Amino acid sequence: SQTIHQWPATLVQPVGSPLSLECTVEGTSNPNLYWYRQAAGRGLQLLFYSVGIGQISSEVPQNLSASRPQDRQFILSSKKLLLSDSGFYLCAWSRGTSGRYEQYFGPGTRLTVT
Amino acid sequence: DQQVKQNSPSLSVQEGRISILNCDYTNSMFDYFLWYKKYPAEGPTFLISISSIKDKNEDGRFTVFLNKSAKHLSLHIVPSQPGDSAVYFCAASVIEAGNMLTFGGGTRLMVKP
Numbered sequence: 185s186q187t188i189h190q191w192p193a194t195l196v197q198p199v200g201s202p203l204s205l206e207c208t209v210e211g212t213s214n215p216n217l218y219w220y221r222q223a224a225g226r227g228l229q230l231l232f233y234s235v236g237i238g239q240i241s242s243e244v245p246q247n248l249s250a251s252r253p254q255d256r257q258f259i260l261s262s263k264k265l266l267l268s269d270s271g272f273y274l275c276a277w278s279r280g281t282s283g284r285y286e287q288y289f290g291p292g293t294r295l296t297v298t
Numbered sequence: 299d300q301q302v303k304q305n306s307p308s309l310s311v312q313e314g315r316i317s318i319l320n321c322d323y324t325n326s327m328f329d330y331f332l333w334y335k336k337y338p339a340e341g342p343t344f345l346i347s348i349s350s351i352k353d354k355n356e357d358g359r360f361t362v363f364l365n366k367s368a369k370h371l372s373l374h375i376v377p378s379q380p381g382d383s384a385v386y387f388c389a390a391s392v393i394e395a396g397n398m399l400t401f402g403g404g405t406r407l408m409v410k411p
Contacts, residue, residue: 190341216397227387227403228342243398274341278397285330285397289341 186211190275190290198298203248203262205293207275210256215277217258218287219250222272234258270297301325302390304402311409317375319405321388324369328390332399333362333373336385345386346373378409 187210197203209215219231230243232250240250247266251259258275272294276287302323311317319333329350334342348355348362348371355362361374375382385406389399 218398220401228389228399228401230398230400233398272339276341285391285393286332286344286347287397287399288344289334292339292341294339 186277186288188275188277188288188290190273190293192293193291194294194296196296196298197265199267200264203260203265203269203295205260205273205275205295207258207260207290208256209258209277212256212277212279214255215279217252218276218278219258219260220274220276220289222274222292224271228274232260265297267297270295300403301328302388302400302402304386304388304405306405307403308406308408311378311407313380313409313411314377317373317378317382317407317409319373319375319386319388319407321371321373321402322369323371323390325390325392325400326369327392327395328400330391330393330397331362331364331371332389332391333360334387334389335382336387336404342387375407378407380409380411383407383409 189208217234220228222228234240234252248262274292275290278287332347333345336342346357346360346362348364364371385404387404388402391397391399
């Protein structure tokens with residue numbers, strides 16, 4: 185079976201500090217990978233998605249970047265955090281094959297920028 | 299512009315009764331729709347989905363209805379159980395455009411014993 189891991193689970197960082205959140209998927213190969221953010225009391229906003237190693241698409245302009253150094257690894261980064269970067273960050277994967285379009289989410293990272 | 303809307307932020311239902319959660323969308327290109335359930339501080343869990351070629355999909359206590367002409371979908375939970383209490387998100391995608399999901403704002407369901 186497939187599993188998705190995210191770490192850390194919680195993070196408190198000062199404004200201006202760097203960020204690195206990691207997501208890994210097990211039990212599948214060549215997945216599509218996604219980063220979402222949920223701001224307090226709001227829905228999920230897609231930040232980045234990737235259909236393969238080194239292939240990253242950004243949905244919204246922001247202070248964040250993403251990288252996919254390995255097939256099942258997805259990293260969300262920032263060089264300098266802003267207060268507005270606080271939120272709940274979720275990684276998700278879906279099968280890269282047609283006919284199966286559900287996305288499966290990791291446990292999330294709660295980021296608080298102080 | 300919010301392309302997927304859940305106009306009811308919360309819903310309270312008695313245990314054993316039906317819960318009906320609603321979702322409206324504006325983008326006629328959406329061709330795949332999903333419902334997720336989310337507990338606090340956890341990732342969303344996939345519940346059920348429906349393709350635009352269908353108008354109903356059922357899985358156990360969960361049934362999703364799609365009305366394409368009205369650009370409306372709903373999730374029915376029968377019978378509702380206290381463990382169903384969570385935030386429910388509907389999501390929509392255009393499959394050929396890369397299957398990115400556009401989420402609604404969520405509806406908090408509370409099932410009272």
